[in-house]
Amino acid sequence: MSQISAEAYQKTLARIAADPRMATGNISAPPSAARLSMGLLGLGAAGLAVTVVGAVVMGPQHAMASYLMAVGTVLAMSLGALILVMCFHMVNAGWCSTVRRQFENLASLAPVALILLLPVVLLDMFVTKGKVWEWMAPGAESDPLIAAKAGYFHPVFFLARSAAYLVLWGFLSARLRALSTEQDRTGDRSLSNRARFMSAWGLPLTALSTAFAGFDFFMSVQPHFFSTMWGVYIFAGGAVACMAVMVITFSALRFVGRLNGLVTPEHFHDLGKLLFAFTCFWAYIAFSQYFLIWYSNIPEETFWMLQRTTGAWRGAGILLAVGHFIIPFFFLLPRTVKRNPAFASAGAAWILFMHVVDYAWIVRPILHHGGHAPTPASWWVDIAAVLGVWGVFFGLFVTRLASGPLTPLKDPKLPEAMSHKNYV
Amino acid sequence: MAASDYLPFIRRPKPGFVTETGEPVWGVMAQFDTTVDAYHAAEKMRDAGFKHWDLHAPFPIHGIEEAMGQKRTILPFIVLGAAFTGIATAIGMQWWITAVDYAGFTVQGKPYDAWEPFTMIIFELGVLFSAFASLFGMLALNGLPRWHHPLLCKERFLASSDDKFFVVVEARDPSFNPEQTSRFLREIGASAVELVEDA
Numbered sequence: 278m279s280q281i282s283a284e285a286y287q288k289t290l291a292r293i294a295a296d297p298r299m300a301t302g303n304i305s306a307p308p309s310a311a312r313l314s315m316g317l318l319g320l321g322a323a324g325l326a327v328t329v330v331g332a333v334v335m336g337p338q339h340a341m342a343s344y345l346m347a348v349g350t351v352l353a354m355s356l357g358a359l360i361l362v363m364c365f366h367m368v369n370a371g372w373c374s375t376v377r378r379q380f381e382n383l384a385s386l387a388p389v390a391l392i393l394l395l396p397v398v399l400l401d402m403f404v405t406k407g408k409v410w411e412w413m414a415p416g417a418e419s420d421p422l423i424a425a426k427a428g429y430f431h432p433v434f435f436l437a438r439s440a441a442y443l444v445l446w447g448f449l450s451a452r453l454r455a456l457s458t459e460q461d462r463t464g465d466r467s468l469s470n471r472a473r474f475m476s477a478w479g480l481p482l483t484a485l486s487t488a489f490a491g492f493d494f495f496m497s498v499q500p501h502f503f504s505t506m507w508g509v510y511i512f513a514g515g516a517v518a519c520m521a522v523m524v525i526t527f528s529a530l531r532f533v534g535r536l537n538g539l540v541t542p543e544h545f546h547d548l549g550k551l552l553f554a555f556t557c558f559w560a561y562i563a564f565s566q567y568f569l570i571w572y573s574n575i576p577e578e579t580f581w582m583l584q585r586t587t588g589a590w591r592g593a594g595i596l597l598a599v600g601h602f603i604i605p606f607f608f609l610l611p612r613t614v615k616r617n618p619a620f621a622s623a624g625a626a627w628i629l630f631m632h633v634v635d636y637a638w639i640v641r642p643i644l645h646h647g648g649h650a651p652t653p654a655s656w657w658v659d660i661a662a663v664l665g666v667w668g669v670f671f672g673l674f675v676t677r678l679a680s681g682p683l684t685p686l687k688d689p690k691l692p693e694a695m696s697h698k699n700y701v
Numbered sequence: 702m703a704a705s706d707y708l709p710f711i712r713r714p715k716p717g718f719v720t721e722t723g724e725p726v727w728g729v730m731a732q733f734d735t736t737v738d739a740y741h742a743a744e745k746m747r748d749a750g751f752k753h754w755d756l757h758a759p760f761p762i763h764g765i766e767e768a769m770g771q772k773r774t775i776l777p778f779i780v781l782g783a784a785f786t787g788i789a790t791a792i793g794m795q796w797w798i799t800a801v802d803y804a805g806f807t808v809q810g811k812p813y814d815a816w817e818p819f820t821m822i823i824f825e826l827g828v829l830f831s832a833f834a835s836l837f838g839m840l841a842l843n844g845l846p847r848w849h850h851p852l853l854c855k856e857r858f859l860a861s862s863d864d865k866f867f868v869v870v871e872a873r874d875p876s877f878n879p880e881q882t883s884r885f886l887r888e889i890g891a892s893a894v895e896l897v898e899d900a
Contacts, residue, residue: 700763
């Protein structure tokens with residue numbers, strides 16, 4: 278970073294502070310945010326209550342699978358946000374200074390998503406014994422393929438890994454957000470360098486822990502299956518969903534008259550480009566994973582894809598290919614769509630729906646076995662679980678969003694973001 | 702650019718204006734010394750309603766498209782068409798080869814018309830055709846390649862790759878007139894104005 282003198286830097290900060298765009302009314306959440314977060318938390322509580330009813334009515338397996346699917350969507354998107362925040366710091370990106378705070382808010386919910394998930398893991402490990410995670414069932418080790426992985430699946434090792442994810446994600450996301458808010462108060466530009474240094478070691482660790490969390494919580498549901506692309510697949514889906522949430526968040530904030538001149542069509546253009554790019558990236562990873570399994574034709578791998586591309590889940594597989602890639606690809610292709618908050622949000626909302634379909638496609642086929650197949654009438658459990666988890670998660674997100682200024686106040690790269698333009 | 706620039710057997714249109722020595726006038730060029738001058742001159746040219754004019758600068762100037770009032774290029778639509786052509790070519794070719802012409806030739810026990818292996822070639826041909834359309838479409842829309850351009854006869858124009866900016870107006874512009882246009886260019890801040898012969 279080319280450093281200007283301390284004196285000149287103070288002048289820059291004073292100029293930013295005096296900018297009419299940084300007026301309190303423009304960069305603080307509207308009062309309705311508190312009502313929105315209460316409403317979302319209420320919806321979440323109701324949804325989770327209905328999920329518990331579902332556990333009683335439909336049996337614990339269905340409710341737990343629905344819940345795992347719902348938590349998976351929000352865990353992936355918060356991890357996507359954490360990785361993107363660190364990428365912004367690593368490449369010293371300027372354009373995103375005005376939007377970075379909301380990425381930090383979303384990332385700071387990664388440990389919350391994991392805390393939402395862990396009770397179900399513990400429940401299945403110690404009480405229901407393998408209703409969702411096959412290897413937790415008593416006698417599972419008599420299966421030679423699971424016995425071969427017994428060391429990895431040892432309960433102590435498994436729980437130690439979960440604790441490590443919690444510590445790592447909790448520390449990184451809280452610290453990065455704290456450095457940013459501390460800079461709001463002090464204007465100390467060396468904090469940006471510290472965030473950058475932290476991102477340098479945090480990125481590889483988060484990438485690895487995301488992959489292993491993907492193995493532990495989602496791939497190990499059917500422990501015979503293995504795919505080396507799984508970690509990237511989880512990250513790609515999370516990054517798409519994170520960008521979609523960000524596009525909708527900033528559209529909503531612009532709609533209520535906040536961030537005027539700070540988040541402009543130029544920023545929406547860049548957010549939209551990342552949304553588009555990660556959609557293509559997800560499709561590339563999803564297809565590559567499918568194609569290598571199809572091509573090599575190894576039974577331990579193909580059974581998983583067969584469950585999801587033939588029979589009851591064939592339609593969902595096709596829907597993912599069309600809805601998670603082809604439709605958003607062409608919808609987001611024109612420049613005008615990316616630059617228009619309303620259009621971009623419509624695309625983002627569709628992509629979030631597809632993100633849920635993605636996790637349903639990953640988790641829910643486990644309920645189809647031994648002639649048992651849940652009917653569409655039983656989907657109320659899944660819908661309740663998604664509404665419950667999303668209500669709690671986004672209720673907390675809106676609370677975070679409303680708890681401080683909507684944008685960093687004294688970031689050294691703010692001038693770049695405030696005059697950002699795409700010259701293409 | 703006109704067809705007669707490229708095809709010698711097409712008769713050149715009769716020049717609207719000739720110099721004192723009888724040579725056809727291609728247009729006028731006006732030199733501007735700073736980026737700011739050139740930028741504001743472009744805005745005034747745009748507002749004066751000129752159609753066939755251009756600005757030459759040694760480096761890209763941010764925002765000059767708006768200052769010149771340039772419309773966005775149609776190149777993306779050409780590329781999109783090429784991409785669909787590439788995709789259709791890839792699907793048609795592979796389907797015909799594996800499912801029709803060589804049907805019965807088993808590879809790895811996979812179905813003859815399996816769509817999975819087509820995907821890579823669909824992607825590759827889509828990208829290849831798009832890349833060709835981008836490059837050649839860009840060249841065609843710019844009237845390139847060409848051997849020569851009347852501006853290249855001008856000693857002064859060499860500075861356009863060094864430190865000077867040039868606004869040039871072509872004689873085929875409906876509102877072109879050698880004297881009036883030159884006067885207008887001086888008024889909007891040109892440091893020098895020269896008539897360009899159609900050489």
